[in-house]
Amino acid sequence: MALFGKLPSNVFLAPMAGITDQPTRQIVHKKSRGNVTLVSEMVAINALSRKNSKTYRIADVRKEEYPVIVQLVGADPAMFADAAQLAAELGAAGIDINMGCPVRKIITSGAGSALMTNMPLAAEIIRSVVRAVNLDVSVKFRKGWDSQDINAVEFAKMCEDSGAAFITIHGRTRAQGYSGSADWQVIAKAKKAVKIPVVGNGDINSPESAKKIIEETGVDGVMIGRAALGAPWLPGQIDAVLHGQAPYVLTAGEIKNTLLEHFALLKSYYGEKLAVALSRKYVCWYSKNFYDAKRFRENYMKINDYHTALEEIENYFNQNEERTE
Ligand SMILES: Cc1cc2nc3c(=O)[nH]c(=O)nc-3n(C[C@H](O)[C@H](O)[C@H](O)COP(=O)(O)O)c2cc1C
Incomplete structure (x- = not known):
């Protein structure tokens, strides 16, 4: 698998609000011996720009001795640029833009997966963040809005044209939330359509499933979410198996x-x-x-x-x- 610049691994711990905080990132880092790329919880750009103390603390990764990509969520290009600069000052190793969150409160403000229905605004946001910071900017999005509106391939091309360094695709629509199974074929199609690296996400819960999604889709990286809950060693174990080591069962x-x-x-x-x-x-x-x-x-x-x-x-x-x- 291709390497993503200075990131420690092509295996990513998924951003999970309320979960992938500093303690969880630390334990995943330790159990993977540093061989997993870590992403923060999503950080609301308006709260960060207001320097809301709780949000500020979530975005502050300066004390962590490993790179952390900070994920931002919002819908305003100028505010996104400010928030990205602030996140860079607070130690972000990269900026990830959330264009996949299905939560009502987020989508009613035009953010998260709602941006998949507004490609011009999504493109403007990406360009604005790319201009604002001297860091790699990535985008995480879904298969599409719902079964009538599946646009992951066009969206992937738009991200590439707008300057994204890589993209992560969760193979479910916004309407599916977290139910049903993730569609890896749409990830394969998007991978074929762009030159930037693509990270596959959705239902990767073991080294075998990580190998399978790579074989079936050709993705450059894998992102692990729910399967890492209560198993912080799993992303590191997946990285190790992808590098030819034998899987190991914990006592x-x-x-x-x-x-x-x-x-x-x-x-x-x-x-x-x-x-x-x-x-x-x-x-x-x-x-x-x-x-x-x-x-x-x-x-x-x-x-x-x-x-x-x-x-x-x-x-x-x-x-x-x-x-x-
Ligand atoms: C509790 C929870 C919180 C999440 N929070 C975020 C988030 O802040 N940002 C984001 O992009 N995705 C978020 N997600 C989605 C995950 O990053 C991931 O895309 C999804 O869980 C599918 O991967 P999985 O099948 O490996 O769990 C969240 C998922 C869960 C279960």
């Missing part, structure tokens, strides 16, 4: 230790109280496929104290280790 003890490391990172970034609240979703994801996980999760949801939470995780995963040996 219950290794999964427990990863969860505890992730929890510690959440604590140092958000503080103890918020980390405990946030750990609940991670505990659910990390415990999928484990014995009696439903009961463990129900108990865990009631815990508000950091030390009790740690004890509960230790006990549960240690019992599971005994059962699997």
Whole structure:
């Protein structure tokens, strides 16, 4: 697979709002030994331009010792340029433009996947960001708006003509949201239509599926979203297998230790109280496929104290280790 400039890998962790924050990026970076390209959560350009403190913190990647592509979402070309400059000052290694988000609040403002229905504005935004920063600018979009309006191929060409360094295509329409299965054939068609690198996204959940999408579509890179929830080692494992290494199955003890490391990172970034609240979703994801996980999760949801939470995780995963040996 072709390399994307200075990025560490052609395997990307997908931007996921509320998930791919600094602690999650750190754990994915660590578990992949630096061999995964990381993208931030989406950052609203209007909030960033206003220097809203929460948004500002999300976009600030200066303390991270690895490159982070910062994803921006919005609909105004001039504001996009300002926000991109700010993101560059805050340490972004690249700017990704969100043209795929299906969430109502985003599309009613003309942003996210709504831009797939307004190609002239989408093109103006890309050109405006490319002019504003001395960084690679990429675009992430979908198959199209709905089954009546599938325009990923034309959209890919427009991105290339507007100066995008690479594109990521999620093989679902806006109308599909996250349901149904991703259409990789449309990604293959778009790949054939452009010269810039194309990253395939949607339903890549194992090294085998990563190999399959590369074979079937010829994409230059792969992006992993939901399958990495509770499995921060997966993108790195995919990178390793694509480089000829054998896949590796983690023991219950290794999964427990990863969860505890992730929890510690959440604590140092958000503080103890918020980390405990946030750990609940991670505990659910990390415990999928484990014995009696439903009961463990129900108990865990009631815990508000950091030390009790740690004890509960230790006990549960240690019992599971005994059962699997
Ligand atoms: C909880 C959640 C949050 C997401 N947030 C974003 C986002 O901020 N920006 C974006 O471009 N895509 C976002 N996505 C879409 C993913 O990046 C990805 O395109 C999608 O999940 C399909 O890939 P997958 O099948 O590997 O999960 C989000 C997806 C999920 C499940």
